[in-house]
Amino acid sequence: MILRAAAAAEQLAILALARADSVPSFAADGVLSPPEVFSQQLVTGLSNGMIIALIAIGYTMVYGIVELINFAHGDLCMLGAFFALTAVGAFALDGASGAGGVVGLVALLVATAAFCGALNWSINRLAYRPLRSASKLSLLVAAIGASFILVNLGLFWGGLPMEVFAGGTSAAAPKAFPALVEPKPAFTVGDVIVSRPDVLVLAVTVPLMAALTWLVRFTKLGKAMRAVAQNPVAAALMGIDVERVIGATFFIGGALGGFATVVYSIYNQTVGFQMGYRMGMDAFIAAVLGGIGNLPGAVLGGLVIGVVRAMSDGYVEARWTNAIVFGILILILVFRPSGLLGAKLREKV
Amino acid sequence: MIRRTASAVATLALASLLAAAAPSAPRASAPPFLTIVSSLPRTGSANSQTTSIVNGIKMAIEERGGKIGDFEIRYEDLDDASPQKGNWDQNIEAANANKAAKDPTCVGYIGTYNSGAAKIAMPILNKAGLVMVSPGNTYPGLTKPGAGEANEPRIYRPSGTISYFRVVPTDDIQGAVACEFCAKDLGSKKAFILHDRELYGKGIADVFKKSAPGMGIEVMGFEGIDPKASNYRSLVTKIRATGADVVFYGGTTQTNAAQILKDLRSGGCKVPFVTPDGTFENAYIEAAGKDAMSPESGPVYITFGGLPSEQLTGRGAEFVERYKKKHGEVPEAYAVYGYEACKVLLDAIDRAGKKDRATVLAAVAATKDFEGALGTWSFDENGDTTNRLMSVNTVKDGKFAFVKAAGGGAGQAK
Numbered sequence: 234m235i236l237r238a239a240a241a242a243e244q245l246a247i248l249a250l251a252r253a254d255s256v257p258s259f260a261a262d263g264v265l266s267p268p269e270v271f272s273q274q275l276v277t278g279l280s281n282g283m284i285i286a287l288i289a290i291g292y293t294m295v296y297g298i299v300e301l302i303n304f305a306h307g308d309l310c311m312l313g314a315f316f317a318l319t320a321v322g323a324f325a326l327d328g329a330s331g332a333g334g335v336v337g338l339v340a341l342l343v344a345t346a347a348f349c350g351a352l353n354w355s356i357n358r359l360a361y362r363p364l365r366s367a368s369k370l371s372l373l374v375a376a377i378g379a380s381f382i383l384v385n386l387g388l389f390w391g392g393l394p395m396e397v398f399a400g401g402t403s404a405a406a407p408k409a410f411p412a413l414v415e416p417k418p419a420f421t422v423g424d425v426i427v428s429r430p431d432v433l434v435l436a437v438t439v440p441l442m443a444a445l446t447w448l449v450r451f452t453k454l455g456k457a458m459r460a461v462a463q464n465p466v467a468a469a470l471m472g473i474d475v476e477r478v479i480g481a482t483f484f485i486g487g488a489l490g491g492f493a494t495v496v497y498s499i500y501n502q503t504v505g506f507q508m509g510y511r512m513g514m515d516a517f518i519a520a521v522l523g524g525i526g527n528l529p530g531a532v533l534g535g536l537v538i539g540v541v542r543a544m545s546d547g548y549v550e551a552r553w554t555n556a557i558v559f560g561i562l563i564l565i566l567v568f569r570p571s572g573l574l575g576a577k578l579r580e581k582v
Numbered sequence: 583m584i585r586r587t588a589s590a591v592a593t594l595a596l597a598s599l600l601a602a603a604a605p606s607a608p609r610a611s612a613p614p615f616l617t618i619v620s621s622l623p624r625t626g627s628a629n630s631q632t633t634s635i636v637n638g639i640k641m642a643i644e645e646r647g648g649k650i651g652d653f654e655i656r657y658e659d660l661d662d663a664s665p666q667k668g669n670w671d672q673n674i675e676a677a678n679a680n681k682a683a684k685d686p687t688c689v690g691y692i693g694t695y696n697s698g699a700a701k702i703a704m705p706i707l708n709k710a711g712l713v714m715v716s717p718g719n720t721y722p723g724l725t726k727p728g729a730g731e732a733n734e735p736r737i738y739r740p741s742g743t744i745s746y747f748r749v750v751p752t753d754d755i756q757g758a759v760a761c762e763f764c765a766k767d768l769g770s771k772k773a774f775i776l777h778d779r780e781l782y783g784k785g786i787a788d789v790f791k792k793s794a795p796g797m798g799i800e801v802m803g804f805e806g807i808d809p810k811a812s813n814y815r816s817l818v819t820k821i822r823a824t825g826a827d828v829v830f831y832g833g834t835t836q837t838n839a840a841q842i843l844k845d846l847r848s849g850g851c852k853v854p855f856v857t858p859d860g861t862f863e864n865a866y867i868e869a870a871g872k873d874a875m876s877p878e879s880g881p882v883y884i885t886f887g888g889l890p891s892e893q894l895t896g897r898g899a900e901f902v903e904r905y906k907k908k909h910g911e912v913p914e915a916y917a918v919y920g921y922e923a924c925k926v927l928l929d930a931i932d933r934a935g936k937k938d939r940a941t942v943l944a945a946v947a948a949t950k951d952f953e954g955a956l957g958t959w960s961f962d963e964n965g966d967t968t969n970r971l972m973s974v975n976t977v978k979d980g981k982f983a984f985v986k987a988a989g990g991g992a993g994q995a996k
Contacts, residue, residue, distance in 0.1 A: 264823065264824075264825040265819070265822050265823040270819055270820070273819040273822075274816050274819055277815040277816045277819060278816065280815075281812070281813070281815070399865075402864075403865055403868075405668075406868065406869060407838075407840060407841070407865075407869040408868070409840070409869055409871030409872075409874075410871075411873075412848075412871075412873055416847070416848030416873075418850065424822075426849070426850050428848060430848070497812070500813070501812055501813045501841065501844070501845075502844050502871060502873075502874070503840065503841050503844065503869065507810075508812065510810075511810055511811070511812055515812075542816065543815070543816035544816075546814075546816035546820065547819055550806070551805050551806065551807045551808055551811075551817055552779065552805070552806040552808065554808060554811075555808060
């Protein structure tokens with residue numbers, strides 16, 4: 234017993250020594266001044282908001298063209314994250330650095346986008362297209378069904394015996410996603426940190442949004458999409474292959490979700506089979522907030538949701554954040570039922 | 583033939599009811615027996631933990647040669663989980679408790695693993711006068727007046743007597759131990775406390791908060807988080823702005839402890855991150871990943887309401903040795919508690935010396951200075967162990983590593 238006590242005392246001494254070194258380093262983080270806190274929250278909010286926006290575009294595009302709230306969209310992104318994690322494990326992308334790392338990252342983004350796009354296209358082909366002439370409610374129920382199937386696929390996928398899934402011992406447990414872009418500061422302004430993942434978010438989302446705008450505004454497919462959104466029957470009469478355009482819309486919406494989910498996974502470093510619910514919910518609110526069916530609206534809605542969340546976490550209390558976000562949604566729907574940028578819709582007959 | 587068997591069974595049941603009084607029953611050659619039941623979640627994610635608890639229970643019985651006095655000890659391993667839930671299920675737990683209550687040969691109920699399940703079983707067993715010893719429940723309200731809801735623990739004791747005992751220290755002690763560790767060993771002065779707004783997590787966080795001023799720690803913030811949020815970056819900024827030098831999270835792996843840690847580290851906050859035993863599982867390390875758990879990122883500590891198997895000394899270490907020899911692996915952390923729960927029950931049956939629930943119950947309650955694998959301890963007036971021994975652990979090379987024992991109390995086993 235005395236020996237044990239001596240050993241314990243020794244251990245304490247070691248701890249105390251370690252403390253002498255480590256305490257200053259904890260304090261050296263620097264206490265943020267109020268304007269710095271605000272700027273840091275803004276950075277966080279905008280980064281989260283951009284990711285939400287990219288997912289919201291997928292929602293809003295599909296709604297714009299077939300008037301379906303695609304509840305499977307968030308879970309599609311979840312499955313995309315599992316695909317990305319599997320690819321990272323299979324090709325050891327987390328080991329690559331420098332130019333190889335950049336090529337790997339771009340390949341991962343493109344492959345995941347293709348996967349999500351193809352999956353979304355298939356879901357449309359198998360589940361939604363047969364119901365095209367059925368009531369909107371049947372379509373909605375089909376979307377919820379598709380969401381369940383995807384969630385369970387994710388649960389199964391997470392249980393595969395792969396190293397990236399910790400051997401698949403616990404399918405439901407959250408999985409660590411390797412920090413392909415290290416969470417180190419890209420640059421700092423005072424004590425405000427703009428991290429490399431923050432930059433990644435910007436570098437991926439902005440060009441994609443620009444490309445999408447170009448596609449919708451200036452290409453033949455974009456014109457066809459707008460035509461189908463306006464009036465599918467008239468568009469068909471003009472010789473547009475409506476089903477092909479709808480399929481393309483699902484593919485593009487899914488692909489954007491695929492890009493978003495890779496960025497999301499790198500940013501948060503966590504993947505889990507239930508993550509789709511929150512991703513989808515935030516994006517759905519963003520789409521409705523901005524005016525569902527409206528592309529710039531989805532982006533604006535995403536940014537608003539991201540910033541409001543960050544500010545609420547920072548200045549109110551984390552437990553009120555969801556209440557505040559939904560409160561804002563309700564207010565907007567009361568005073569501007571068609572959303573921030575939504576045009577006044579005529580009831581379609 | 584079937585009728586004959588049925589009547590034989592009936593006779594046997596009768597015989598066992600009157601076991602002492604009817605030595606000349608038809609099957610007199612069969613030795614009298616007592617049953618011990620355990621009710622643990624054997625299906626789902628807790629399975630590896632409960633398997634080692636069951637192994638511990640079996641070893642305690644084997645040590646006694648499977649019998650006490652003239653009584654053969656029979657053991658029944660019940661599952662209180664359902665495959666649908668992958669976790670304990672209240673209907674199954676209630677069924678298990680009723681089954682044990684109705685079995686006249688049953689004199690002891692070892693369980694439960696989950697505090698929620700104990701709430702179901704406790705009143706049923708209490709009415710039946712059947713003693714219950716838990717190897718795993720840590721929710722304070724089950725035994726301590728004033729620690730939980732206003733009507734706890736009264737509602738679990740409809741008969742008025744205490745029939746529930748546990749061999750593990752409770753959560754409230756864990757919160758205080760964590761606070762003491764932060765103050766004395768980490769030299770923390772300013773703590774930011776987070777919790778997941780659940781019974782377990784908030785309970786521990788509350789105790790941490792209550793203990794902090796006495797330990798010279800200023801509470802910089804106390805906040806319930808959204809356990810489903812995708813990240814906690816803005817919370818991290820808030821924490822950085824307060825200049826806190828330690829972050830305590832009352833929560834579990836399932837309520838996103840790993841995500842908070844990752845966001846702290848990527849947000850440039852390197853202060854120690856301390857969590858309770860709801861994160862003392864490999865899933866926590868796996869979810870956090872290599873980078874967040876590496877020592878360069880910042881220290882991580884996990885308190886546990888007991889000692890990890892490798893750190894047990896004396897009789898505890900002997901148990902671990904025997905376990906390793908028999909099962910070929912180091913037992914999970916709760917194995918020794920299963921062993922201890924069964925040992926203390928067998929000891930009480932031995933002292934009681936007869937098949938009578940009330941006598942066995944009284945013998946368990948009278949347990950004093952019990953020399954078990956966890957040290958020398960007693961049951962206090964609430965049915966809690968006087969053992970307060972806990973441990974603080976960290977993560978090293980992707981594995982939990984023992985830092986120090988804390989809490990003191992009954993002292994280590996010699």
